[in-house]
Amino acid sequence: MGDDHLSKALESSLNDLKREMDEQEREKDDLKKAIAASLGKSVDQLTARDLLNATMDGDSSNKRRLPPDITDAPPNKKPRPEKYWDGVVKLTHVTGFSGLSFITSADIVQKSMLKKAVITAFVSSMDWIEEHFPEDVNLCLVTHGRPAIRKQYGSNRVIIHAPMKDEKFGVFHTKLMLLFHESSLRVVIGSANLERYDYNDLENVVFIQDFPQTTTRLKSFSQLPNFASDLCDLLDLMHVPPSVKEEFLGYDFSKAKAHIVASVSGVFEGKENYRKYGHARLAQVIKDIGAFDPARLPKIEMQTSSLGSVNASFLHEIYTSFCGIDPYENGAKPRGRKKEGLPPIEIIFPTQETVEMSKLGPPFIIATLPSSGNTAKENELRGWVYCGSHNATLSAWGKLTLSRETREAKMTMNNWELGVVLPLYDSTEIPSTYRRPAPLYRPGQDAWTQDFEW
Missing domain, CATH: 3.30.870.10 (Endonuclease Chain A)
Structure with missing residues (x-):
């Protein structure tokens, strides 16, 4: 009986040790998944440096506590798209360049969260638009053209040519995006046309600010802050359907920065x-x-x-x-x-x-x-x-x-x-697309001109 009792005790200890090792292994797997989620990678894409940076710290345990939004995240869940509640100025992504000041068109639009949108530009590419704005998204496009028109295409596409002062001079050059996401409105104002060339090959600038949806709607447009009221004024002058500006009554513009x-x-x-x-x-x-x-x-x-x-x-x-x-x-x-x-x-x-x-x-x-x-x-x-x-x-x-x-x-x-x-102010950070102070023209240098073939 003694040997039998000892054998059972050893077996029990080994089982406990196995359970502990399995638990530690699960913790390691969960930690890897959390690190991968925080970096926007899969577990297989993690490098030794990724794991070292995420787990090493100065304390004796050599283990760093991860922020709650990472440790509590379900495995393999990608971080939510970034929101700019206080407003930000960014440069559009240019192929071959990288940095915190740059942003891609996909990160601007965030189409996975998009419900409806108003977009405007002088030049627009339907291929680029269809890539960023799925067919089920209600879309109003305002672009350059004469005469002034407003046409419905399908059940959820409207194209507008804004009215011009005369039939000969002037262009519609406004670049605006109103992106109605699941629980917020993103306003984008910049210099880029709605085409791949402007977002991949040219340095353009965008101001972006997100505004949260409110639980109670305002009763009248007179209650809107100046930023929102000015945008509503423009929408009216462009002949954008009134239902768009009515959406503004359901968002909080109190922190408008620009x-x-x-x-x-x-x-x-x-x-x-x-x-x-x-x-x-x-x-x-x-x-x-x-x-x-x-x-x-x-x-x-x-x-x-x-x-x-x-x-x-x-x-x-x-x-x-x-x-x-x-x-x-x-x-x-x-x-x-x-x-x-x-x-x-x-x-x-x-x-x-x-x-x-x-x-x-x-x-x-x-x-x-x-x-x-x-x-x-x-x-x-x-x-x-x-x-x-x-x-x-x-x-x-x-x-x-x-x-x-x-x-x-x-x-x-x-x-x-x-x-x-x-x-x-002293604390303001705005990215510049040129070296400051800008160098003067040297003798023999010519200003850039563009030749057109007719």
Whole structure:
């Protein structure tokens, strides 16, 4: 009996040891799955360095506690797509380049979570659109074309040509995405057209912000913050179906980070109208964010992919707005500085050599204010940045004049454009697509020009 009892005891101990080893093995497997999920890999794709970085720590156990959102994640479950609740400026992914500042078109759209969308651009590729927007997603596409139309294709596709000021001049150049996801709305405003070339081969810029769905809807559009209200105004002018802007009543825009600056093809006359669009709108935004200071006029860096007919008169006109000055604010008599020489605007435009060796950059404006004194103030406004579709042209920013008939100020624009302005502080991080300070043209270097064959 003694030997039999000892044999059973040994067998029991071995079984306990086996269960413990099996449990440890399961824990290791679970840990590998959690690490793989956190890195967006499969278990088979994990390297020894991945495991070492995730498990080694400075304590005696040599084991690091993983965050709850990783350890509690079901095995092989991919991390949820990233949301930008506080807004962010990103550069579009370019083949051959990588970094935290870049984002792919797939990561922007997040089609697995998409329910409906409004997308706008000057140029659009249906192949690119069908790749990113599945057939079951309700889609409204606004693009350039004449005459103005709104057509239904199938049960869930609408194509719109926005109205233009006239039949000869101007383009619809607005780049906007309204992406209605499962429980949030993503607003994307940038410089990229809806085609693979713009998202794979060109450096474009996008502002992205996500807004959460609310449990209770607002009762009227007058309750919307300015950011959302300005977008609704544009949707109406584009002739987008009213049901789209009605969706805005169900989202929380209280944390909107950016200020909308749009141009709309048309003539807008009178005090309440001319300030809504073009560079007059930009002047109003600069005042609103507190960047207008007659004693600290800004230095401007203006990156553009199109110059048009830039001359001294146009540069002085837009620089006045870049300062936050409305020349007709106090009536018909313009105010501002005497137009002598050129204003402090540096236009960043690529040389022929640069274009042949690299990627074309997006419309981008950086305004820096001189220091207010010898001692920098905490959280002092340092300037502002604009990113969007506006190039350095009169057609894009508009012409501000006085009406001969009414003697009231009016803003005339050929193009539709859209961008955002963000204030710059010491802590603000905005990616730039060019080296700063930008180098001057050297003797013998030519500006980039594009030849068209007819």
